Amino acid sequence: MDLFRLTISTLMARRMWVVVLLVAVITPIVFPLFTPHETNTTLLEPARAQSAWTCTWLIGILWTLSQAARFGESNSRSGIGSYFRAQGVGSLRQIFAIWSAIMLFLLPVVLVAVGTCLLFAMPANPQEASMWVWTNLQFAALFLLTIGPLALLGVGLASRFGTLIGYVVPTGLCLYGLYGVTYLGMTIRLRDDNKVLEWLYAISPQYHLADLTPRLIFKMGHLPWADFTSFLLYFLAITLILGCSATLLFRTDPLRN
């Protein structure tokens, strides 16, 4: 609990959270104004939803993952990890204390995105509105299940290999899962006899499944519950793998010791 409090205090002291929160609030208001909304007013609301969630993804990747890496390294290099370990706070408790403090600062950003979509982009049609609410809630859950484990991996990697590796690997994994896998899928479809690529595709994290922005923009409705449950289980399995890797990698003191 002390390490959790210390991490919270550090995040508060860094004050970057103020900028992040302002960006999360302002972006969905300002960016849609660059669309030709004067000629087509129906553009404004989907643009707000798109801006809100794109901004949330960017904050998750640029800020949350970088903070995770920074805390992972500083915990092991500053002597704080050793200090708490000597008191009986083991690696597992330390990594989760750091991780939960970081995730606590991401939650308001997700709430702002959901709030923006519900308050400023809600469809007028009651049936569409209900779907809109569920789509946003599904999106929030899948987003947190994507960024959360990657942040945990970032803490673990950075504690062992430093901030750079702790940031680049989870970010690379996230971008690959969001965009690279789609391209890989297209390549496989064009060259359907390549077993290596198929195998690579099968083990790749399909983070693009967590991005429900197209469903919001094109008002496709929420994910069918059976699909959502499958996605949830899939992301929980990834969480388990990344969580185990992160806790195994996590060090409370620098590698030289």
Next chain:
Amino acid sequence: MFIRGERNNLSFKMTPSVSAPPQASVKLSQGLGIGYRSLLAEVTEDIPLENGTHYLLARNGRGKTTLLKTVAGLIRKLSGSFETHGHCQFIGDEFFFDRELKSQAVFRALIPAARREDAFRLADKLELDVGREFGKLSFGNRKKVGLVVAEFRLRENEPNLLFYDEPFTGLDTPAREAISERWKATGDQAVRIVSCHPDFDSMAMPSALLITDGKIFRGGDGNLTWADFKERLN
């Protein structure tokens, strides 16, 4: 009150508490070997340590930090055994906080509210600017933050162990004296093992552990000073 067996197994047993100040203890048994891969030093006699301040003296690279880390349970012993009894804090020679964090925020996060006032008082006595960001503090002042945190995280009515690795590095004489005073006044609350390189001969060392020629042993009869030990280390 907790009784901890050997640090490495981190097991706790409950025993009835007593009204007298809780007695913490460290017992280094003869044959305890410390080091990373190869043996750095070995305990040559049974060394029982009770509440009070015990200085750990050795030249560079002889195993001061390794011994402290071993008894704190941070690294494995190479041979033999030791016992510790009490809530342990290890304050390494590099115990630093985030550059942007102010000392007062560190104290608020880590020191229980009931003791915070006293912590700020000690910080004031040490001339530590608690409103300044950690990154803007001098090396000595950074050390003071760790010292204040450790001192006011001592658990009440529980035995406490404090292992300090070169806490005086970078501290000016008035700050050293203030810390020594504090240790004297609260000597019955914890076992403090302090590794250091004293810089004035008259520094009193009622109890000291020495590491020289790969041997760890106890020195001093209660009335010795740094000048008496210096020769033995050289």
